[in-house]
Amino acid sequence: MKILYSWLKDFIDLDLTPEELAGKLTVLGMEVEEIKKTGADFDDIYAAKIVKINAHPNSEKLHLVDLETKDGAKRVVCGAQNIAEGQTVPLANVGSRLGKIYLKPAEIRGVISEGMLCSADELGLAAERQKGIMILDPKIPVGTDVKTLYGKADAIFDVSLTPNRPDLMSHLGIARELSVLLNIPLKKREWKKYKGEGSALKINIHTEDDGCARYTGRIIRGVKNTESPAWMKERLLAMGVNPKNALVDITNYVLFEIGHPMHAFDLNHLEGGEINVRWAQENENFLALDDTQRTLTPQNLVIADGKKAVALAGVMGGKGDSILPETKDIFLEGAYFYPPCINKTSKKFALSTESSQRFERGVDIEGCLNSIEMATALVLEICGGEPSEINDVYPNPYRPAQIEFKPEDLEKILGMEIDRERLKDIFGRLGADLKTSDSGAWLFTPGSYRRDLNHKWDLAEEAARYIGLENLAADGDGTTHATLYFGENPKAVDLGEKFSDALAGLGFYECKNFDFVSQKDLGLFSFSDKTAVEIKNPLADGMEFLRPNLLMSLLKNIALNQNFGRHDLALFEYGKTFSLQKGFPLETFSLGAVMCGKTPREKFFMNPQCKVGFYGLKGAAENILRDFEGVTFQPSKNAPSHMHPKICMDILLNNKKIGFLGQVHPLTLKAYDIKQDVYAFEFDVKNLEKLFDAQQFKKAREISAFPASKRDLSVVIDKNITFDKVRQVLKMAAPDTKYNLIDLYQGSNLPEGKKSITLSFDFISKEKTLTDAEVNKAVEAILAKLKSDLGAELR
Amino acid sequence: MIEELKSKLNLIESNYISKIQACQDLKQLQDLQVAAVGRKGELTELLKSLKDLSLEEKKEFGPLSNALKTKLVSLFEAKTAELETAAINEELNKADLDLTLPSYPFNKGGRHPLAIAQKRMTDILSKLGFVWAHGPFIEDAYHNFDALNIPAHHPARDMQDTFFVKNTNKTDFVLRTHTSGVQIRTMQKQRPPIRIMAPGRVFRKDALDATHSPVFHQIEGLYVDKNVSLADLKRDLTVFMKGLFGKKAEVRFRPSFFPFTEPSVEVDVKCVFCEGKDKNCPVCKGSGWKEMLGAGIVHPNVLRNCNIDPEVYSGYAFGMGVERLAMFSLDIKDIRTFYENDIRILEQF
Missing domain, CATH: 3.30.930.10 (Bira Bifunctional Protein; Domain 2)
Structure with a gap:
């Protein structure tokens, strides 16, 4: 999600560099993936006019550019290919500041350059998206301070949020978080409230159990849908949204400022004078704003008028009722849809919008009315028009939960001592209400935008975040509480x-x-x-x-x-x-x-x-x-x-x-x-x-202290006798004697159908050194057994 | 008579000593030894005259002749050893082997880089008192999701993120998306204190690219006892990270979110490549930190699901990717490398 630094300042006084602010957001659990600085982060850059482009004596790629500047004629060396005579360009002189760099005198390939023509990148005006030297509007007079053409230095943060914190998906939300961390007050932004005249559309919610819990709407008639004011367009651009027209831009603006997605319908395309929040019919077709026809199922929530679906609830509006520049009368929607139902639709169609991203995580149900009022105030300010009364269908109003806890509970979970005054500051700023009971317990009521806070473990996390995990001692009390036990591996x-x-x-x-x-x-x-x-x-x-x-x-x-x-x-x-x-x-x-x-x-x-x-x-x-x-x-x-x-x-x-x-x-x-x-x-x-038992030690076998005697024995046997047969015979004839097969031969000088095997035996006794006679006797016995069982012949 | 014998003795001594000294051949030396002290040798023959001597004379001549025999025998032995050594050395000098020819090409063999990385982790955790536990790859939805406080509508349970098993009975089986199910299986079997590690394969429906794989490895840790706090977690995981990356490793804890822990944290290690100094570092992407693991205090619902009272016991849990550590530590840039099993990679470790 994108956050614009200057927008945050509408809600909270901050005196931090963008990098310092990123550090604070990190401490709070938000990952800052990128900081993009915008606006004019430079000094002493003035508009100059290119009079003549000359060849550089020592380079084919470089030019010598003659300029008309506020200080008279100057000549600079420039390598850009996009310049032409008569263009107005930004010129940095020796000593001019570009971000953190101050321009030094330079000699390029033997020619002194009396300054530098700047690209949009060098000026930190990446939003200009111009390659090469930045070409200014030719109407800009020579000597104009380029800084005055652009906004003040600003920064756009790309922040990744955890899914449990939909309340942070707005500038208000982030400012609220910083206010607790930095212990400074949040500035209230008040919008003029209009009671309105005449009734709004009738609203029927057919799905309140698991579809729509609140639907708030109002009509504004006779608006003039102009272009949005520059300040609004700039902010939307910073959010990565292309401005369209004031009415559409206002709904987007409300979303980014307070986090509540809004929708505006062209009233004259709504039929039947009513709004129905209902499940789609099986195979109901819907053409959305993105010009894609989708086939719906009863799992998809839609907003319908008296006849047809006009919006895929919480995800995207319909093509037929969209706001056009000529739109005169509108119906504004500020609603609360159940997160799982929006998530299902968004996933099913692989359609993720700024609106669906907020609804599927859970918006502030108490914010519906406020979003309508804020949007009304902006519409009236920019487009004029006559608002109707607000129709607010809210069958089961939100009842805040009270969490009872003792500060010691949080200390036990975190393993640290917490200053009580700081704790009071934190929960005082964080919630709707903080009381203490007679028994010494604290009674905390979180704001309706913090429905993720339910019990003391949640509050322990809040305390840890605002106090800072870096302040948690990493040595604990130096002991492991566990009774360590021994367990075997699987x-x-x-x-x-x-x-x-x-x-x-x-x-x-x-x-x-x-x-x-x-x-x-x-x-x-x-x-x-x-x-x-x-x-x-x-x-x-x-x-x-x-x-x-x-x-x-x-x-x-x-x-x-x-x-x-x-x-x-x-x-x-x-x-x-x-x-x-x-x-x-x-x-x-x-x-x-x-x-x-x-x-x-x-x-x-x-x-x-x-x-x-x-x-x-x-x-x-x-x-x-x-x-x-x-x-x-x-x-x-x-x-x-x-x-x-x-x-x-x-x-x-x-x-x-x-x-x-x-x-x-x-x-x-x-x-x-x-x-x-x-x-x-x-x-x-x-x-x-x-x-197998890895824990079991193998018991050592006794080994002989006497030397072994080696004897080789070659015998001829039938070719089809497997070695396994030989092995079985040897097992009977000499069960404790080790042997190796050292040769296997089936060749010309053997009788047909015969093969020769040579076995090498190691005779050894645990009691004594064997004599030749004893070894010979053992070999004889083996040979005899091979002869009798396998018909072997000594070779 | 005795004088005559004495002079013969002297003659034998001088004669053989000079002959032994002069002898350069092992065979000749053996013949010489037989001629001198053999059964029919000169000295042996001379000793036979002893019987004709008087008692007095025997007392004088006996020791003299025995002394000479001992002396000659030892001289023969010394000379034999000398000549044998010379012969061996001569034989060795004849050797003509090109020592630079290729050696016998034993296969080196080796464990997989992921096994090496995992062992590094389990070794450290073993020292910290964690006991190995494991569980099935095909897991029911209860152990993989519900018991871990992951609600039915959670995006992780979607067909787009989790592999479901087609089977003929009713139970909803998935390929486990994390090793955390082992926590549940352990706590259902065993009362606290519990201190386990569970390394193993996990499955997510991610398309295969340089940093994503549908199969990868995690290691899970769980510690449940009375009074286990976030400070205990911070201490143990700091030790774990320093064990992996060295005593000087810098560790950072950030708040985060997981359904099965509260509070939840993520643990970063200062980039070992650029130490946070390179804005264009490909490893940490200029942030100076590398995310290593997720952790937190076990959510009370998870303990309750295992019939452990969260008011009496508490615990911490953590999970860490083995591939992430292996890529970071072994400088492997593409996760697919681990599953190609190219011998040119495998034989490097």
């Missing part, structure tokens, strides 16, 4: 941190994606849109559903990075996945990871041939799940459709599936425009929460 949080840190340590990067996905995404992963959570009002196409898995997001991340030439990726996300079950939306934390391109080992210049592929991601999954007993990996019998049918494993917890791990199906990748193999896993962490 398990999903600790698990998420554990997995995320572990994967980051393994070289994966964490991603964060939107939760929104498209129907196409769902289809690619064979999710039904019946079981996915759908958004009723999605932001954009492709954002209709909440993701049922994380993989669809991670694949998009791969696609993006691939476009920037980054093919070797290891990414993960810890986030929620969503599903709809029996009509209820469910959400659960999941961990998803993808890997593609070359692993570090393949990128290393030594021996890069060996592809890690699937086993790399499997290693990461095993690594982070190592501590969870009961988690196993098994080849999937039915891989999900988005996974490779053969290269996919189920992640199981106590034989119950919690996720998958494997290679992403090439067709799925194609759909995301990914041109390389991708390996992925994803699992639901909910069931792991039971197994």
Whole structure:
């Protein structure tokens, strides 16, 4: 909202610079987004006439301009392109003041300039909106003090307000606020009151419960709708409103001065001699002032005459009854409409006006009459005319609420001592009434414009604002009152941190994606849109559903990075996945990871041939799940459709599936425009929460004090024996012996259908150093078991 | 006889000492050691004559010969160590490795910048005694709005601002527009004292641009106990801000408005980029201050909605954007950067 400094001064004597005033507004809770200074903030700038424009000897862009000035002929250097001989321009001499700058003598490219021709910007007359040197009216005599052509220095503040304070949406409101803060009186602006003659239109309110609580109106006949006086036009321009004609301008002027939106109808376009405040009919058409035809519903409040809607109540008037320069008789409206109803209409039509912005936050219901009287006085002063009586329909007059509080209550809420005298000043200026009761309680009645004040917490805020939050001690009393207690983190949080840190340590990067996905995404992963959570009002196409898995997001991340030439990726996300079950939306934390391109080992210049592929991601999954007993990996019998049918494993917890791990199906990748193999896993962490307790310390296991003996064993087995079978045999044959698979060979010098595996064992005992004979015996036992169970042959 | 033995002893000593000194080969040294003190070595053989001596002579010759054996053994050991070290050093000197070749390319890996910023915040709040709490993303209108004193006609509840979930049952589900619903869920479960923080994702129907995202992260704080005042809030949040921006950070409190707090404040931090000196600072837009969080004393209606008597207990609450802090602290200028997951950004942190 815009505030003009000089307008404020109609209500309150202020002796602050614009910057100081902005500081006060900030303290009060209003954010000043911009201060625009207007008017003449300069001295000793005089009109001069351009006699001749000569070329500059040392520059193509600069000119030497010969001038006729109040001090005779002068020559200045100027680079502007918009000047011409015969123009009248503002000239600053050495010593002239431009804002905070005093002009110094200057030599430009070897030529002395005896002054400077000024642009509108340099003069701080941004409102002139002229580019280049400001060209003055040629009728202005040479030597005229340019300052006399413009108003005094002024400032326009662009202030952003909180939605609970509609009372601040006017100059009166801001002045009232400053009067409390600065503890200086508010000047009353009195308007001449007219009783009027003859009755106004009949007013019927059909919607008083939730539409219109008060409707006040008056007719003024025989007005002469002229141009508004200059002072009014200037103020409206400062508000960003283009003046139209006196009648329209007056309604706007009242709005900006006291915050009450008004409307004026051309009486001769109103039919039936009555005003009806009613809900619109279904599909009722309405052509508004902005030349837009709108189709209304019974949720929209309208002002109608005897036959038709003539205004979209509180939002915009109708085209048919608008005020024109030739308008002779008018009907003035000052009303109170319920905020939600105006908000609905404004939102529905995306139509936000100065009027709707005030009504939807709540105007002063007691201000209706005053707005009519102020507008009447201005109309009569500027346009003349004969006012009728005022018709004020106000079925349930406002009853002010009294708030009872003790100063100690406010002190307790704020945590500070408050001077009682200052408190009296504040509430004395702030409200309609302040009394004290016999019990020592204070009884405060806020003004009708402050319906946001309802209880002692509201009053504590008022006290804090006017006393200033900067005066609140930041150290409290140095103690925390709370009995501090220990609380555990939610398990999903600790698990998420554990997995995320572990994967980051393994070289994966964490991603964060939107939760929104498209129907196409769902289809690619064979999710039904019946079981996915759908958004009723999605932001954009492709954002209709909440993701049922994380993989669809991670694949998009791969696609993006691939476009920037980054093919070797290891990414993960810890986030929620969503599903709809029996009509209820469910959400659960999941961990998803993808890997593609070359692993570090393949990128290393030594021996890069060996592809890690699937086993790399499997290693990461095993690594982070190592501590969870009961988690196993098994080849999937039915891989999900988005996974490779053969290269996919189920992640199981106590034989119950919690996720998958494997290679992403090439067709799925194609759909995301990914041109390389991708390996992925994803699992639901909910069931792991039971197994995880961040508070629980792990107990140390006893370790052997004796050295290990290493033995390698190469055996030949049938090609179709999976390593899992080997693992099961080893588990029986040597349950406590650690081993690694160090070679797997299927080649020409082996019999058909055979493969060779080389295992490296570490034999160790907790009791003693093992002798060669003992180790050999153990190897023999393993070999025997491999022979008997798997038909293995020593290689 | 004893004299003869003594002179043999002297001969062995001088002979082997000079040979040990001269030896430059580990194998030769080992042979020499066998020849001197091995089982059939010269000195061992000489010691065998001991049995033919008288008791007196044994007493004299025994210690002499043992002393020589000890001396020779230690000389051999010292020389062995010397030659071994020399051999190792010679071997090392043969190494010919280009040390400047590329290293093994471990992936660095890392947490997301938003996770880093959030951790910074939760770490500080943990030290201030706040305990982690969380709640659902899909929230019913009661927890997201009504219980927080946001009336039915409030603009925030509009379809233009809030995502609504299409579901088949009657309950009005929304994607939570703030983390404040966690306040309600916590207070419904737990009696004061309550001191929680609730970081997490929130959703607003804002079109995606450089400073707006339909998905973003907040961190919520709530403290409810007897006698909690605005001064407590100011103290704790000043500590929090100084924890985030350094001990010298300047903090400003401004009155503001939120439906769920009364009084309400906003907290600004002096711009760390220009310190309020640059009228054209792109970070604070010349105002010198950067808005960081919203806070206030918990509205009595909110406490009442959770069956906590506002005449007995009071509390403060605050909410802060994680993206805002991350953009400000990590110098990320476009909020979309966080959700693109471009590895060239991720690997920087």
